[in-house]
Amino acid sequence: xxxxxxxxxxxxxxxxxxxxxxxxxxxxxxxxxxxxxxxxxxxxxxxxxxxxxxxxxxxxxxxxxxxxxxxxxxxxxxxxxxxxxxxxxxxxxxxxxxxxxxxxxxxxxxxxxxxxxxxxxxxxxxxxxxxxxxxxxxxxxxxxxxxxxxxxxxxxxxxxxxxxxxxxxxxxxxxxxxxxxxxxxxxxxxxxxxxxxxxxxxxxxxxxxxxxxxxxxxxxxxxxxxxxxxxxxxxxxxxxxxxxxxxxxxxxxxxxxxxxxxxxxxxxxxxxxxxxxxxxxxxxxxxxxxxxxxxxxxxxxxxxxxxxxxxxxxxxxxxxxxxxxxxxxxxxxxxxxxxxxxxxxxxxxxxxxxxxxxxxxxxxxxxxxxxxxxxxxxxxxxxxxxxxxxxxxxxxxxxxxxxxxxxxxxxxxxxxxxxxxxxxxxxxxxxxxxxxxxxxxxxxxxxxxxxxxxxxxxxxxxxxxxxxxxxxxxxxxxxxxxxxxxxxxxxxxxxxxxxxxx
RNA sequence: GGUCCGUUCGUCUAGGGGUUAGGACACGUCCCUUUCACGGAUGAAACACGGGUUCGAUUCCCGUACGGACUACCA
Numbered sequence: 001x002x003x004x005x006x007x008x009x010x011x012x013x014x015x016x017x018x019x020x021x022x023x024x025x026x027x028x029x030x031x032x033x034x035x036x037x038x039x040x041x042x043x044x045x046x047x048x049x050x051x052x053x054x055x056x057x058x059x060x061x062x063x064x065x066x067x068x069x070x071x072x073x074x075x076x077x078x079x080x081x082x083x084x085x086x087x088x089x090x091x092x093x094x095x096x097x098x099x100x101x102x103x104x105x106x107x108x109x110x111x112x113x114x115x116x117x118x119x120x121x122x123x124x125x126x127x128x129x130x131x132x133x134x135x136x137x138x139x140x141x142x143x144x145x146x147x148x149x150x151x152x153x154x155x156x157x158x159x160x161x162x163x164x165x166x167x168x169x170x171x172x173x174x175x176x177x178x179x180x181x182x183x184x185x186x187x188x189x190x191x192x193x194x195x196x197x198x199x200x201x202x203x204x205x206x207x208x209x210x211x212x213x214x215x216x217x218x219x220x221x222x223x224x225x226x227x228x229x230x231x232x233x234x235x236x237x238x239x240x241x242x243x244x245x246x247x248x249x250x251x252x253x254x255x256x257x258x259x260x261x262x263x264x265x266x267x268x269x270x271x272x273x274x275x276x277x278x279x280x281x282x283x284x285x286x287x288x289x290x291x292x293x294x295x296x297x298x299x300x301x302x303x304x305x306x307x308x309x310x311x312x313x314x315x316x317x318x319x320x321x322x323x324x325x326x327x328x329x330x331x332x333x334x335x336x337x338x339x340x341x342x343x344x345x346x347x348x349x350x351x352x353x354x355x356x357x358x359x360x361x362x363x364x365x366x367x368x369x370x371x372x373x374x375x376x377x378x379x380x381x382x383x384x385x386x387x388x389x390x391x392x393x394x395x396x397x398x399x400x401x402x403x404x405x406x407x408x409x410x411x412x413x414x415x416x417x418x419x420x421x422x423x424x425x426x427x428x429x430x431x432x433x434x435x436x437x438x439x440x441x442x443x444x445x446x447x448x449x450x451x452x453x454x455x456x457x458x459x460x461x462x463x464x465x466x467x468x469x470x471x472x473x474x475x476x477x478x479x480x481x482x483x484x485x486x487x488x489x490x491x492x493x494x495x496x497x498x499x500x501x502x
Numbered sequence: 503g504g505u506c507c508g509u510u511c512g513u514c515u516a517g518g519g520g521u522u523a524g525g526a527c528a529c530g531u532c533c534c535u536u537u538c539a540c541g542g543a544u545g546a547a548a549c550a551c552g553g554g555u556u557c558g559a560u561u562c563c564c565g566u567a568c569g570g571a572c573u574a575c576c577a
Contacts, residue, residue, distance in 0.1 A: 010577090012576080012577050044577065110575095112574090115574090115575090123503090127503070128503065130573090159575090160575095179508090182506075183506095184505070184506065185505090189505085192574095193574080193575050195575085197575055198575075202575070202576085202577085207577090223571060224577090225571095225572090226506065226507065226571070227505070227506055227573075251570070255513080259569090306515080306526090308514090314516080314524080314525050316526055316527095335507095336508075337513090337514065338513060340527070342513080343513075343514060343526080346527055353540080382541090383538080383539045456536095457536085458537075459537060462537065468538085469538080470537045471538060471539090473535090
């Protein structure tokens with residue numbers, strides 16, 4: 001297989017893109033970049049009933065936000081246009097007809113109701129109904145019915161589907177990049193519908209036809225597709241095409257308990273499972289998005305990349321380029337990975353700290369003079385997980401305290417502290433150089449002259465100024481508040497504290 | 503139920519016939535710091551179970567258990 005690598009991400013526009021889908025897209029992207037191949041986006045909208053307006057644009061926007069946009073496909077165009085399956089409708093019928101002609105598929109007239117009845121019947125007998133070599137002879141299809149009957153049904157425009165005639169005996173095997181050899185007996189597969197009665201192909205047919213036509217070399221998709229992979233192999237064989245290399249990715253599991261990660265888990269856990277915020281067009285319900293929650297694209301990507309893949313080194317922080325460089329299909333794990341918000345937050349923090357403070361200032365503190373904003377960002381950057389916390393922190397910082405830490409007050413407020421604050425109230429206004437060093441010097445000198453230890457006063461000073469017992473560097477904070485504001489706050493505290501404590 | 507897939511610290515994982523089973527998140531302790539955060543150090547913490555194969559198995563094989571996915575004219 002020395003041909004050029006072509007991979008595709010093929011979501012269906014049935015709602016917001018799930019974060020597991022984003023990871024699938026990422027792995028496809030990484031593999032394409034790594035191998036110098038092409039990353040294609042194909043929209044699989046063959047289910048007319050589940051179509052959700054806006055979902056396709058959402059997919060495009062999400063990939064763009066993360067910087068993993070397709071090279072070819074919807075939103076990028078390319079030699080195999082169109083890339084929306086609904087617009088390729090006519091194509092699939094030809095291939096289904098080909099199978100029909102060659103006796104590898106057949107027409108089935110069974111209605112939903114009839115099939116449902118079969119299922120309940122089998123269920124009552126404790127087994128599961130399968131449309132296969134054993135049962136098809138007794139059902140309403142072109143294999144069981146006479147030619148005249150079939151023609152009559154066709155003439156009366158009875159709805160029908162086209163089903164694949166799965167051989168009664170045989171074994172399908174393929175070598176998955178993640179799981180190695182997988183084999184399955186055709187007897188356990190059923191005659192899957194290829195063409196639906198509405199004239200649309202099912203996923204199975206459309207995906208195989210398109211992957212072949214679009215010269216896809218590697219199909220990298222979620223593990224939920226593993227059970228139908230043998231069917232797809234069988235289709236490739238039926239057409240006489242070479243099947244692409246498959247790689248079935250481990251599932252993303254819910255953080256608590258077991259099972260596939262769902263939107264419900266996200267709501268419960270208070271974290272997003274969608275890359276961007278999504279408003280359901282029907283219910284207007286809003287779902288959280290990584291973007292809006294304050295996750296940086298690079299952090300999101302890094303976090304996602306490590307859910308099911310690992311470079312084998314001890315490096316944890318990887319830029320997109322580094323991920324591309326380190327990525328390989330062989331290092332993808334087999335077992336499902338639980339989604340851990342803590343880890344996601346940690347990644348975000350790491351990337352946030354590496355961010356340019358001026359840029360953050362511009363985006364998150366747009367109303368402040370650039371110089372101040374930058375100083376604030378530097379003061380608070382170590383203490384936030386998400387950038388939007390910066391705005392909140394700065395807002396609180398610039399407000400006069402409306403409450404004072406009671407615990408600190410109760411334990412640290414005494415005559416010595418009071419005297420210390422009085423000393424500072426008197427000496428700080430004389431500070432000639434109002435910057436962190438100058439302030440520190442002034443405080444040192446004043447307290448030393450008064451014979452008071454720093455430790456006895458400093459936390460009270462912090463409470464007096466901010467109301468809080470803990471916070472960022474006090475000297476820099478004071479510099480940012482400015483001399484007048486600091487004095488006001490100290491004097492206010494001096495008049496309030498005695499009352500609060502008594 | 504059937505088919506398929508999986509199982510190393512709580513979580514993400516490295517490793518792979520002989521290791522003190524390594525790292526990261528979270529957690530504990532200590533250091534740094536006037537405080538908190540950051541950072542640094544350190545601790546507790548894992549090979550699901552049972553059989554083989556082997557001088558030796560967490561690693562290979564087979565079972566069992568547990569978990570998951572799929573089982574639609576959905577993808």
